[in-house]
Amino acid sequence: MNSIQEVIASAEQHCVDRGVRLTTKRKQVLEGLVRSESALSAYELADYCSKTFGKTMAPMSVYRILDFLEEEHLAHKLNVANKYVACSHIVCDHEHGVPQFLICGRCHKVKEVVIPKAAMTAIKKTVNEADYTLLTPKLEINCLCETCSRDAATEN
Known part of the structure; x- marks a missing residue:
């Protein structure tokens, strides 16, 4: 770090x-x-x-x-x-791929990750096949961080 x-x-x-x-x-x-x-x-x-x-x-x-x-x-x-x-x-x-963001829906902690170019190519192809144009390839993915996931498991 x-x-x-x-x-x-x-x-x-x-x-x-x-x-x-x-x-x-x-x-x-x-x-x-x-x-x-x-x-x-x-x-x-x-x-x-x-x-x-x-x-x-x-x-x-x-x-x-x-x-x-x-x-x-x-x-x-x-x-x-x-x-x-x-x-x-x-x-x-050095250059990196398109940034993607994992956003914890509980504590709102954010982590930037890069997904493989092949995945972005597949997403773009799917968008184009639906007769849409991709304006920004950035994904914001709602999930739980490890801490919140562990806390949620102990609450149940």
Whole structure:
């Protein structure tokens, strides 16, 4: 597992390589996402930044920052929850497949995984055969994390 400092340093280098700036506020929002095991809303991130860094950040500013982080592939928006997570591959120096998200329906913990390209090809083919066009290949899969699954088993 990488430290927060390593992730931020990798994100900064990524931005330098692409000719964009990872400003202080962008770093603060990214840090909030990296520290959280759950997806966060812009309002939750604004609260995090206010409490952690002692400066008020308007939710609209956070939304603009999240748009930037998404555009730079440093964060992902979970459409179903309308919340955001940090990309789990920020410190990697190689390309990854299309991100897929396992979302615990109980504690809302999120894990980013990559499914085989053959699976995405099959999904796209099925969509096309149904006379639809795939707009985003990202999957958000509702499931239970190991902890919640174990807790649910002991409750029964």
